[in-house]
Amino acid sequence: MTETDSIAYDVVVLGAGPVGENVADRTRAAGLSTAVVESELVGGECSYWACMPSKALLRPVLAQADARRLPGLSQAVQGPLDTAAVVARRNAFTSNWQDDGQIQWLNGIDVDFYRGHGRLAGPRTVEVTGPDGERKVLTARHAVAACTGTRAVLPDLPGLAEVKPWTSREATSAQAAPDRLVVVGGGVVATEMATAWQGLGSQVTLLVRGKGLLNRMEPFAGELIAEALTEAGADVRTGTSVESVTRENGTVVVITDQGERIEADEILFATGRAPRTDDIGLDTVGLEPGSWLPVDDTLRVTGSEWLYAVGDINHRALLTHQGKYQARIAGAAIAARAAGEPLLDAEWGAHVATADHGAVPQVVFADPEAAAVGLSLAEAEQAGHRVRAVDHNLVVAGSSLYGDNYRGRARMVVDLEREILLGVTFVGPGVGELIHSATIAVVGQVPISRLWHAVPSYPTISEVWLRLLETYRDN
Missing domain, CATH: 3.50.50.60 (FAD/NAD(P)-binding domain)
Incomplete structure (x- = not known):
């Protein structure tokens, strides 16, 4: 040295x-x-093992799901995806890890x-x-x-290192779809990777210790995604923990707390970060x-x-x-x-971070997508706000045109004392592009009386804003 x-x-x-x-x-x-x-x-992680490769894997899966909802196109996209081509495109987005x-x-x-x-x-x-x-x-x-x-954090299970489990890194960089994949976890990584690999040809078994997926979002987000995963062929098991994992002659063997034995080619643990x-x-x-x-x-x-x-x-x-x-x-x-200058910029406020306090937007790129900003109803109530949840399904003109049998739901959490929004959640195909409008409403503390004059274009999925405001007014 x-x-x-x-x-x-x-x-x-x-x-x-x-x-x-x-x-x-x-x-x-x-x-x-x-x-x-x-x-x-x-x-960093985002470029090579997280945001970019995961979304590159997911995009064809979600595009195919959307196409299958459109008569005139659905019959042309019934076959399996070309997994090798999807993986090659993913590799390009990571610059082949260079x-x-x-x-x-x-x-x-x-x-x-x-x-x-x-x-x-x-x-x-x-x-x-x-x-x-x-x-x-x-x-x-x-x-x-x-x-x-x-x-990534791995659980303290005896012999787990010898199993060579996947973490998010292996899940986003794998060069082929395993025939059978067990995913352990119920958060964003678990949900997105279950969606991706099920769509790319794996038989996915999703083991969730809690009651459902995405427990930091409104409950209906996880419910709708779990339903869609099940319809896509995944086996979603909630209230299930892993007791042991071994690899026998190359096969992963999982024993659950229910005494069930599950065999797979690979196992992904998406159980937290440190x-x-x-x-x-x-x-x-x-x-x-x-x-x-x-x-x-x-x-x-x-x-x-x-x-x-x-x-x-x-x-x-x-x-x-x-x-x-x-x-x-x-x-x-x-x-x-x-x-030696002042910290607070008078025009932009650019030297002080405030966006992390109650107005954090997030999109989960599953099918359907889940997008949220601000507080959920439970979080708002726990924080002591006097609030009301305003719900509406996402069946509006724009979503009906987006695809047949469109399923989705929207919620806004209203602070009843100030009549502003504390949180908004959208769940449905394509809703990721709606969340910035909600972010502006929450961050800007735009009064509901002013939101009435933010007219959504017709026919778009954003028309749900009008339906939410009407529901708040009429009930």
Whole structure:
């Protein structure tokens, strides 16, 4: 091992996923010298093992499902998907797990890139150990931004390592559909991957410990998706836990708490995430390795003047779009502090993150899609708001044209004292593109009296807004 003298920057970013890239982009645009450290691929989890590959797998599955609802087209799409072609397109979206283009982008914005494992080595100091064992020490004049994301958590089952289970990484990067796939979990990853691989030719068995899918959304979201998965041929079992998993002569054998034996070719555990902070040197600055890092609304770690934790590792909202939003805020806050400027921009409010408080949008790309923003009815009631849920089915002119036998549901949660929306949920094919209108209504605290004058175009699925408002008025 060799060691070089320390290299000084204004900002050092740990992690080059979408969050780290956006922090670096903002600080460099503000004129601050910036270095980025990444131990894997520039572009991070989202680009190679999450958002992009999963949606590339799902898009043909959902398009085929939509096409099968259209007379004149349905007969032409009854056969199986070309799984190899879908996988090849997915591979293209991940650049075949090569990050040359992302590195070129970093070079283009004049950010120095260090490939290797980065660890804090005291205040404002990052030690990087490269693939060849060479060590470099980077110091930060103003800030270190930790953007290392999360990793999949596997349950504590004896012998599980020998089974070689899938996590989200294997599920999104597999080169062929297993004949039989067991998916354990009831959240977003489990739901989307069950949808994808069932559509790509696997026989999926979905084991859900709780009462249903997507328990952080309105209950009807999980119910409608479970119904659709069952109709597609998946075996959805709720209230079921895994007692043991073994691999016998290449076959995965699962024993459930009901005493059932399930055989499969692969098993995916989508049972939670943990912060990737166990080996980034937190102990050298008085923090607990492996912990989530609490932050203020500028994304600065509580009690620190120089350490920022941006994206999933602060546990505010484990979503790529929220992490990128936080990155823009953090970059602006770091730059403002470095220049001695006020934190709150009078026009944009760009130096303080508020979107993580009660107005987080999310889309689950299943069939049907589920999209939500803000609080569910249960969350609003638990928070002490006096609310009313307004429900309507999604059978409007636009959805009827979208596809025959369209099934869906919409809910808005109304704060009865202020007559604004605290949350909105849509479930149905194609509703992911509706959620930004709901996000604007919730974030902007638009009074219902004003929403009456936001006229939805006819005939679109957005016409459901009019039906929700009519239901609120008439009941």
